[in-house]
Amino acid sequence: MNHKRVxxxxxxxxxxxxxxxxxxxxxxxxxxxxxxATGPNKVWTMDxxxxxxxxxxxxxxxxxxxxFHRECLALHPAQNVTGADVADVLERLATLxxxxxxxxxxxxxxxxxxxxxRWAHDNDVALVFNRPGRPTDxxxx
Numbered sequence: 174m175n176h177k178r179v180x181x182x183x184x185x186x187x188x189x190x191x192x193x194x195x196x197x198x199x200x201x202x203x204x205x206x207x208x209x210a211t212g213p214n215k216v217w218t219m220d221x222x223x224x225x226x227x228x229x230x231x232x233x234x235x236x237x238x239x240x241f242h243r244e245c246l247a248l249h250p251a252q253n254v255t256g257a258d259v260a261d262v263l264e265r266l267a268t269l270x271x272x273x274x275x276x277x278x279x280x281x282x283x284x285x286x287x288x289x290x291r292w293a294h295d296n297d298v299a300l301v302f303n304r305p306g307r308p309t310d311x312x313x314x
Contacts, residue, residue: 210241217273235262246270256286263292275299
């Protein structure tokens, strides 16, 4: 018997046959609401921009933003950006602007390195990671 005959017999008998698997609509664990930035240097956000030069070589720009003022604190262009480079940029920004309370980042390979984690731990800064597939991860209400 093929699938068409099975479907015909099920519909004649008035039975339901699922064609697709049901999708999960909600996460198993609800995420706590992310508090908003109430002042300068409370929340920073980091992400990468990518582009290519006229000869086809690709480069990336690390951008660090202050969420409260919506001000760009740093743009660090390079062809290869490592976790140590990110930690160096953050150290330079800490001397200029002070330390933030938390930094929102995505799950990029540069942000989950030991150098960035060590810098955040040593300076008592919380790293808040966005959920995969949610680039504009905001608090759920």
